[in-house]
Amino acid sequence: MRSCGWAGTILRVDLSSGAIERQPLEAGFARAFLGGQGFAEKLIFDACDFSERDPFSAKNVLCVAPGALSGTLTPGSGRLTVAVGLSPSLGGYLDANAGGGFASELKWANYDAIVITGQAPHPVYLRIADDQVELRDARQLWGKRVRECDHLLQHEVALTQYARLIIGPAGENRVHGSMPTCDLFRAPSAGSTGAVFGAKNLKAIVVKGTRGVPVARPAEAFAAFRAVYEKNRAEARFKRFGEQGTKWLVELSGTLTCQYNMQVRDFPYEHLSIERFRKEFASGSKACHACFQHCDHHWQINSGDFSGEQGSGGEAGTIIPLGPMCGVSDYATILHLTNLVNDLGLDSITAGCAVATAMHWWQEGLLTAADTGGLRLEWGDAQAEEQLILQIAERRGFGAVLAEGTFAAAGELARRRGLELARLTSLIRSNKKRREVPADFRPLKGMAFSRALDIRECDVLNTDTLMAEGNVDYERYRHIGVPEPVARQWADSYICNPMVFDDKSLAKFYSDNHLSVCNSLGICQRFTTWAQMRMGLEDIARCFSAVTGIDVTWEDLHQAGDRIRQLEQAMQLLHGFRKADDYFPDAYYNSPVTQGRFEGAELDRGEYTTELENLYRLRGWDKDGRPTAAHLHQAGLDDVAAKLRAVELLAP
Numbered sequence: 001m002r003s004c005g006w007a008g009t010i011l012r013v014d015l016s017s018g019a020i021e022r023q024p025l026e027a028g029f030a031r032a033f034l035g036g037q038g039f040a041e042k043l044i045f046d047a048c049d050f051s052e053r054d055p056f057s058a059k060n061v062l063c064v065a066p067g068a069l070s071g072t073l074t075p076g077s078g079r080l081t082v083a084v085g086l087s088p089s090l091g092g093y094l095d096a097n098a099g100g101g102f103a104s105e106l107k108w109a110n111y112d113a114i115v116i117t118g119q120a121p122h123p124v125y126l127r128i129a130d131d132q133v134e135l136r137d138a139r140q141l142w143g144k145r146v147r148e149c150d151h152l153l154q155h156e157v158a159l160t161q162y163a164r165l166i167i168g169p170a171g172e173n174r175v176h177g178s179m180p181t182c183d184l185f186r187a188p189s190a191g192s193t194g195a196v197f198g199a200k201n202l203k204a205i206v207v208k209g210t211r212g213v214p215v216a217r218p219a220e221a222f223a224a225f226r227a228v229y230e231k232n233r234a235e236a237r238f239k240r241f242g243e244q245g246t247k248w249l250v251e252l253s254g255t256l257t258c259q260y261n262m263q264v265r266d267f268p269y270e271h272l273s274i275e276r277f278r279k280e281f282a283s284g285s286k287a288c289h290a291c292f293q294h295c296d297h298h299w300q301i302n303s304g305d306f307s308g309e310q311g312s313g314g315e316a317g318t319i320i321p322l323g324p325m326c327g328v329s330d331y332a333t334i335l336h337l338t339n340l341v342n343d344l345g346l347d348s349i350t351a352g353c354a355v356a357t358a359m360h361w362w363q364e365g366l367l368t369a370a371d372t373g374g375l376r377l378e379w380g381d382a383q384a385e386e387q388l389i390l391q392i393a394e395r396r397g398f399g400a401v402l403a404e405g406t407f408a409a410a411g412e413l414a415r416r417r418g419l420e421l422a423r424l425t426s427l428i429r430s431n432k433k434r435r436e437v438p439a440d441f442r443p444l445k446g447m448a449f450s451r452a453l454d455i456r457e458c459d460v461l462n463t464d465t466l467m468a469e470g471n472v473d474y475e476r477y478r479h480i481g482v483p484e485p486v487a488r489q490w491a492d493s494y495i496c497n498p499m500v501f502d503d504k505s506l507a508k509f510y511s512d513n514h515l516s517v518c519n520s521l522g523i524c525q526r527f528t529t530w531a532q533m534r535m536g537l538e539d540i541a542r543c544f545s546a547v548t549g550i551d552v553t554w555e556d557l558h559q560a561g562d563r564i565r566q567l568e569q570a571m572q573l574l575h576g577f578r579k580a581d582d583y584f585p586d587a588y589y590n591s592p593v594t595q596g597r598f599e600g601a602e603l604d605r606g607e608y609t610t611e612l613e614n615l616y617r618l619r620g621w622d623k624d625g626r627p628t629a630a631h632l633h634q635a636g637l638d639d640v641a642a643k644l645r646a647v648e649l650l651a652p
C-alpha cells in the first residue's frame with residue numbers, strides 16, 4: 001500500500017541470518033493501528049513468543065516506528081516509538097518515545113516501521129539510505145560512548161545527513177535503564193531498550209531519506225496546521241515551553257521530592273531556578289522536526305570545573321533525579337551529569353533513582369564502604385554520584401550490582417550482608433511493577449493513579465491525567481481542545497481537583513486514549529491538550545484526514561486509542577501481569593505525608609481500588625482487568641481474544 005501519510009513499507013531485519021525484507025503495509029492494518037506505538041504493539045504482538053522469558057534471547061522483538069504523520073509538517077509530528085516485546089527491566093511489553101529527527105528521516109526513506117529479530121554474530125549497525133539497507137560491521141565502534149561512536153561514524157557515512165540511534169556502553173553491557181540515544185541528545189528513555197539493542201549486537205541505526213511523504217489534500221492540511229499554530233501561539237504556555245522547556249517544574253517539584261522523596265525542608269531549590277539556567281547556561285533553543293515550540297535548549301558551562309562543556313537537554317525529568325534526588329544542587333554539575341548519562345546511553349531517571357537508592361541505603365547504614373569498594377555515598381556528593389554512574393554503565397564495582405536494577409541490588413545486598421530484604425526494598429520508591437517513582441505523589445491523586453499504572457519510570461507520555469486536572473469548567477476544557485461531550489462530563493465531575501480521587505478513572509480513560517493516539521501519529525504531547533495547549537483530538541483528526549485523505553472524527557481516533565490500550569493490556573496479561581500489579585506497594589497507602597506543604601495528605605486504598613475498577617469497566621474489562629471477547633471483537637481484535645482464550649485470560 002502506497003498512500004498518503006504512510007510510507008507503505010515495513011522493513012524486517014533478521015540479525016541472525018542478515019536477511020532484510022520489505023513487507024507492504026496493509027491498508028486495514030494502517031487504519032486500525034495508525035503508526036508509531038500502535039504499529040509497534042501489533043507487529044510485536046504478532047511476532048512475540050510470550051513463553052520466552054529471556055529478554056536477551058534472539059527471539060525478542062525490537063521495533064522502531066515513526067508516527068503516521070511523521071515526516072509531514074503536522075505540528076510536533078517528529079516523535080519516534082522504540083518498543084521491545086520483552087523489556088529486561090519491566091518483564092513485559094514496553095514502548096518508549098523520543099523526539100529529534102529520526103522519525104521523519106525514516107518516513108522519508110519510505111518505511112513505516114523496522115522490525116528487528118535475531119542476534120548478530122558480531123556487533124553491527126544498520127544503515128538505511130532510501131532503498132539501500134545494509135548491516136555493517138560495528139566491531140570498531142563497540143565499547144565507544146555515544147558521542148565518540150557518532151564521531152567515528154562520520155568517517156564511514158556522511159553522518160551529518162543521517163539521523164541516528166546509538167547505544168553507549170550501558171546498552172552493550174545490558175544494563176538496567178539503558179537506552180539508545182537519538183541524535184545525541186534525545187532518548188526513548190527507560191525500559192532498558194538499549195540493553196536489547198546490546199544483546200542483539202546492534203550498536204546503531206542510521207537513516208537518511210529523500211522521498212518525502214505525499215499529502216492527500218495539501219491546502220486543507222496546511223490550513224489545519226496553521227490553525228494549530230495560531231491557537232497554540234496565543235497561549236502563554238507556548239512562550240514558556242519555548243523559553244523554559246520543563247525546567248520550570250524543577251522548583252515546583254521541590255514540594256514533592258528531594259533526597260529520594262525524603263522531604264528536606266531546607267534543600268536549596270532556588271539554585272535550580274529557570275532564571276538561573278537562562279542567565280548562566282542557555283545558549284540557544286532547539287526543536288524536533290516540524291516543531292515551532294522548540295522546548296529544548298543548548299547550554300554551555302562558562303566557569304568552574306566543567307567550564308567549556310556544552311550540551312543539550314536537561315528536562316525536569318533529568319535534573320530532578322540527577323540533582324535533588326541525590327542531594328545535589330549545583331546546576332553546572334547536574335548539566336555535566338546529564339551529558340554523562342546521555343553519552344553512556346543511560347536513562348537519567350533510572351540512573352538517578354539507582355544512585356539515590358544507594359545513598360539512602362548508605363544513610364541508613366545498610367550499605368558500607370566494604371560493599372562499595374571504598375566509595376562513600378553521602379547525600380550531595382556529586383563526585384561519588386559520577387563514579388557510581390560510570391560503574392553502573394561499565395558494570396564495575398558496586399555499579400555491577402546496581403546495573404541489574406535496584407530491586408536486584410537489594411536482593412544481592414541482603415544475601416551478601418545477611419540483611420532483611422524488606423528493609424532494603426522499603427527504601428525504594430516504586431510501583432508494584434517496580435517502576436521507580438521519582439517523587440512523592442500521594443497528595444496528587446490523578447498523578448499517583450498514573451504513576452501506579454506506569455510501565456516506565458514516571459511515564460507521563462503513556463499514562464497521565466494532566467489535561468483533566470487543574471482546569472475548572474466546561475469553557476476551559478473546550479478551550480484546550482477537549483471534545484464537547486467529554487468536556488461536559490468532566491465539568492460535572494470532581495476531576496479538576498487534583499487532591500480528590502473521585503472520577504479520576506474518567507480522566508484517565510480519555511487521557512490515555514489521547515496519549516496513545518498522539519504516540520501513534522508521532523505528535524508531541526506538548527502541542528496538545530495534555531500539556532494544556534490547544535491541539536485537541538478534533539484538530540488532530542483534521543490534520544490526519546487532510547494528510548491521509550481518510551476522513552476521521554475525534555471519536556474514530558479515540559476508538560483507535562482504546563484499541564491500542566486493549567492490545568497493550570493483552571500483552572501485559574500474556575507476560576504475567578495481573579490486577580495486583582496495578583498498585584503501589586502496601587506501605588504507600590493510608591500512610592500520611594509527614595511534613596512539608598502537603599503534610600497529612602494520604603492515598604486511600606479503597607478509593608484507589610474503586611477508581612481502578614471503574615477504569616477497567618470503562619475499558620470493557622472485568623474487575624480483574626481481563627478483556628471480554630465482545631469488546632475485543634468490537635475493536636477488531638479477534639486474534640487477540642483467541643490468544644487470550646487459549647491461556648484462559650479472557651474475561652468469562
Ligand code: SF4
Nearest residue numbers: 099287288291295524
Ligand atoms: S515541543 Fe519540544 S519535545 Fe515537542 S516536538 Fe518541540 S522540541 Fe520536540
